[in-house]
Amino acid sequence: DAGVTQSPTHLIKTRGQQVTLRCSPKSGHDTVSWYQQALGQGPQFIFQYYEEEERQRGNFPDRFSGHQFPNYSSELNVNALLLGDSALYLCASSVTGQETQYFGPGTRLLVL
Amino acid sequence: RKEVEQDPGPFNVPEGATVAFNCTYSNSASQSFFWYRQDCRKEPKLLMSVYSSGNEDGRFTAQLNRASQYISLLIRDSKLSDSATYLCVGDFGNEKLTFGTGTRLTIIP
Numbered sequence: 154d155a156g157v158t159q160s161p162t163h164l165i166k167t168r169g170q171q172v173t174l175r176c177s178p179k180s181g182h183d184t185v186s187w188y189q190q191a192l193g194q195g196p197q198f199i200f201q202y203y204e205e206e207e208r209q210r211g212n213f214p215d216r217f218s219g220h221q222f223p224n225y226s227s228e229l230n231v232n233a234l235l236l237g238d239s240a241l242y243l244c245a246s247s248v249t250g251q252e253t254q255y256f257g258p259g260t261r262l263l264v265l
Numbered sequence: 266r267k268e269v270e271q272d273p274g275p276f277n278v279p280e281g282a283t284v285a286f287n288c289t290y291s292n293s294a295s296q297s298f299f300w301y302r303q304d305c306r307k308e309p310k311l312l313m314s315v316y317s318s319g320n321e322d323g324r325f326t327a328q329l330n331r332a333s334q335y336i337s338l339l340i341r342d343s344k345l346s347d348s349a350t351y352l353c354v355g356d357f358g359n360e361k362l363t364f365g366t367g368t369r370l371t372i373i374p
Contacts, residue, residue, distance in 0.1 A: 184360065186360070186361070186362070188364075193273075194366055194367075195269075195364030195366045195367050196352075196364045198361050198362060198363065201359070201360065201361060208359065245362075247360060249360070252297050252299075253311060253314075254360070254362060256309050256310070257308060258307070258308050259308050
């Protein structure tokens with residue numbers, strides 16, 4: 154049983170560009186949450202998708218957007234990249250109503 | 266004030282020692298708490314859930330004190346493989362996890 158997968162593993166972009174990160178949840182999971190982890194910090198909640206809709210959102214600007222597909226996979230899009238967007242982006246999947254979230258290996262984004 | 270606060274460390278502890286981490290939270294509407302472990306450049310992995318009654322998993326014991334809004338993790342007979350960052354995590358509703366900054370632990374041979 155495959156766990157949560159994310160692609161790409163690493164990405165380098167320049168300021169102003171746009172990026173799309175992808176996540177496939179664990180088999181049987183219907184909820185996907187995205188987190189941003191800056192160096193030396195704990196992960197910060199970006200948003201959560203369930204039934205192809207954004208269910209809740211953290212304190213992130215509208216430059217951060219997402220999508221969930223019918224197969225429960227998800228994308229995170231970031232527009233107009235800033236240097237401060239450099240971080241590890243983590244996807245976590247869960248079954249709605251159950252408390253345990255399982256994290257993918259993350260995508261390391263570097264903005265130059 | 267951050268919703269979940271923990272001492273970032275680092276904690277440098279000799280192998281075989283007992284080490285304790287503490288964490289406080291400010292949101293009294295909190296529902297569930299967890300300890301996650303994160304190895305260097307890896308994703309967080311669930312270590313254990315935390316209950317008011319306390320729970321134990323081998324060498325690890327977690328405790329939640331709702332009155333004091335305080336969570337603890339105790340590691341007994343520490344191993345070299347316990348070296349990692351330990352993240353205190355709260356679920357304050359709707360399965361949205363709020364993480365502390367993490368406490369870095371290094372076990373010294």
